[in-house]
Amino acid sequence: MLCLGIESSCDETGLALVLDGKLIAEKLASQVDVHAVFGGVVPEIASREHLRVLPVLFRELLKEQNLTVDDIDVVSVARGPGLQGCLLMGISFAKGLVLSSRAKLIGVNHLWAHLTAAGLEQELQFPSLGLLVSGGHTHIYLIESPTKFNLLGRTLDDAAGEAFDKTAKSLNLPYPGGKLVDDLGRQGVVDKKLFPVPYVNNDNLDFSFSGLKTAVATYVNNHSGLRLEAMGVPEDGEEDSGLAAERKNMLASFNYTVGRTLEVKVKRALERNRGVKSLIVAGGVAANSVVRSVMSDVAAGFSIPLVLPSMHLCTDNGAMIAYAGYLMAEAGCRHDLDLEAIARGRVVPSDWICEG
Structure with missing residues (x-):
């Protein structure tokens, strides 16, 4: 066929x-x-x-x-x-x-x-738990077959990818900014308390990233030097090294917060669906290095394989x-x-x- x-x-x-x-x-x-x-x-x-x-x-x-x-x-x-x-x-x-x-x-x-x-x-196994993280959607599914997807949780407002894009835009990083947030964040040091982990103190599987977007915007407004004067990515030595390090630390902390949010909800979903044979993570944000690392640890903790598409x-x-x-x-x-x-x-x- x-x-x-x-x-x-x-x-x-x-x-x-x-x-x-x-x-x-x-x-x-x-x-x-x-x-x-x-x-x-x-x-x-x-x-x-x-x-x-x-x-x-x-x-x-x-x-x-x-x-x-x-x-x-x-x-x-x-x-x-x-x-x-x-x-x-x-x-x-x-x-x-x-x-x-x-x-x-x-x-x-x-x-x-x-x-x-x-x-x-690779071969897909069913049933599986699926996490879709993209610019417009953050969904958790119980996937019973290629034609039967049961939605367990969804974004109530802004998706994870939207938070990445708006974080990049707040710093005047070029569009699309998700990859730059990941790349620069990998060079920084995580402060786990810099941003609140959004919408996890509940008993559901839904997501909300609007509060994280607001927290990032507030932080950038209070540290205006982090915003680049012209859109682009400065070369090493083109700006104050302390300012560049602070920006990278902020992005590292942002990446951590998104990863932690996804971790809490996916663990909760896996605890409620013990019979799944794998964890599938897909969508544009699935290319993020922190998301891939966190989901690898989650899958290992439940002794199931992590299924990740190639980057492309x-x-x-x-x-x-x-x-x-x-x-x-x-x-x-x-x-x-x-x-x-x-x-x-x-x-x-x-x-x-x-x-x-």
Whole structure:
């Protein structure tokens, strides 16, 4: 079975081909440079970029693999959550391909695809506990199969990735700032009491990072020298060494606080779901070194394997959509051409048609 995956939920345009569960080719066009000028993603610009590059990437993908549209058995596309206009670009393109071929259409839950992406590199075991940490979502799932995800906890306001982005922005670090926060933080010394560990003194599995964002903003306002005068990353020796060290220490403490928050909730979830066979951690923030280290310790403490996608599979990509579509097709799932885009803030329905 040859499955094409299309990802266009935000500012990455990704296409990939999965043949019988193995990734054989992929293309990715990033819009980071386009949106960096604005300090964040501009939805209208992102949508136009998807419209511009989708046909180009598709032609290149088929040409390099010596394939035609008729060779594709399944067209899977991210149908949400995401930016409405961006999603519509990918879904419209997918529907056009289905109309011009014999392929089946499958709408993929973008969040679930992140968590199953590691299946491209290693065998997934079910049931598993899944932690999704990204720019827009921080969710905990009990994953019973590739098509059955039970949401145990979610972010009530700001996600972990949002806290990373806003922390970087408060210091005038370039967009996207999550990796810089991680890189600079690794050079600093952690003060475990600098920031409060948010929303853990309760009995639920939900998250809230708005308080941490406020604490960071307050700290930077009270230590205005930490904010760079011009956006960028100073070279060694370009600024006062004490100031640079203080900034790195602050970021190290911020990384610690996020990691500690995730640790508390994931441990709580694992204690309540003792039968899981693994801990899957995915999403853009899963590339953070502190998060990866903390989750490794958590999994070891419960004597279960930690499943982490490779770095390039943590961010948005077509491969995860193609693989998730392949798994759904294997389970006999498909969608009709009335497939809808589901914008962020709405629940993606399990409205597929099951065959056999």
